[in-house]
Amino acid sequence: MDKPDAQMPPRPTAPKIQLPKGACDAHVHLVAGRDDFPLWEGRVENPAPGPNFNQWLSLYQQHLDIMGFERGVIVHSILYGTDNSVTVAAVRRMGRNFKGVGLLPDGATETQIDQFAEWNMCAVRLNYVHGGVLTWDGAKAMAPALADRGLHIQMLCHADQHMDALAADIKSLPVPVVFDHITWPTQGLAADGRGIDTLCALLDSGKIWIKLSALYRMCDAPFDAAAKLVERLIRTNPDRCLWGSDWPHLMLNGADMPNGADLLDALDNVASTQDRQKIFVDNPKALFKFAD
Template sequence: MKPHAEMPVAVPQSPDRPLPPGACDAHIHMVAAPGEFDLWDGRVEDPAPDLDFEGWIALYERHMAALGLDRVVIVHSILYGADNAVTKAAVARLGRDRARGIGLVTDAATDAELDALAEAGLSGVRLNYVHGGVLSWAGVTAMADRLKARGLHVQMLMNTHRHMAELDDGVRSMPVDVVFDHIGWPDVAAGPDEPGFQRLLALLAGGRAWVKLSGLYRLAGAPYEATDALVAALVAANPERCLWGSDWPHLMLADAQMPDAGVLLNALLRVVTDAATRKRILVDNPAQLYGF
């Protein structure tokens, strides 16, 4: 029997200031009750069993309302492996006017599988360079031209201090957009001058990558001031390539503490103080990347 994930905060605290219309939570996951969608045998935990699919949708809509969000990007969870049914269902249920998705495929993904992602409102595929999974960097590099033909991009989790040097050239030559999760999951103690993080900043500055200002609770304790310098450096490098996401419902916490998404959002608002840049990160950038 797998352990169950924790339930997220029922209603996050309201942000310190209202968000601009069209604000997007560019990184969440959707889950369901056991038996509603097939789980992956290799998963490390099961979703919290308290809610069915419609209950999770309703809970996330309360999250959106509390934070003042209008749009969302649902990133397929490894809990479901390469069966993207729950993510496709969530995009359809929330509506293509406000929802997009990121899928998960194997290195052997067929044209039909990629077509099905695009047709369901998914905008890209994700790989995990930290923990492994079902898609590799070699695999996604091999399918890059097929992704481009379908308007799909690449999203990945990696550690800047461990992996950026070996990924740098490949990202620069990738024919599709590359989006890095969780501020590059850097070594927070090393700060923004760490060489791998500097490589990420250079990619952003040159318009060769995007970064999600997400997952701070996996890197530091609330209110996440230890990550302020890193977030500020990313935004300064290129505010036109930054996105924000809550990472709701905060699966596979490991040693992290369950966050309040309102506190996570306030961490962004604390660092990004001007309204135009906030709108760029929360509204304009996701609209451009995901086609809202």
């Protein structure tokens, strides 16, 4: 059966917020032309038709330049399954200020994890929402090997469905866990919703990090519905918050295609200048080990 095509992201516009020097967009995906890298048979959509890999890299650089970013983290897309090659190539081409987050399956060998680290990957991603090749048990078993190589676990989950059950395991892991997309609550974006107290306790402890990303998947622009939750996360521990655009906004599943500047400007009333320095510069530098 034919797969639907993803949409092209809009041309970036400059945000109202002026980012500090060295700012990092900590969550994007890189795709390519249909024939540039092998697509996974189980994908739910194709990359947007038209650009080849080099052109997608140019579009990504344009996004970074107009928004004001100098560093980035490229998260491997499930459109390519466990073949990390498109992400590895993108990280290599973008250079020293860029890191990758990739996929490894349950039972990955020490040799596979060594290769993963050599590719300039900083984390392995676990999708607790849609499933995939890595389970929570597999991630826990892999954690000591990740710790030995300075890697961490990045996880997509639903706070209201998963956080309370995950907390004890997270506390005992030898690596930090980075949660995507403000933990994507499915029962509303209340700052005191189910699982949020547990999330904030973990955040306050410094055991986890959280990406203030993909608000467009949970509410419409100007994203006011998420403001109180985002503000609570920042107030709980601004030293463990990151920001990501989720560009080029794959697998929208009915959400409106966002403008990256609007996503960035959603922080305008909830993050101080000091907070922004931490969220965009200091925190990513510490977690992803960017060089000066």
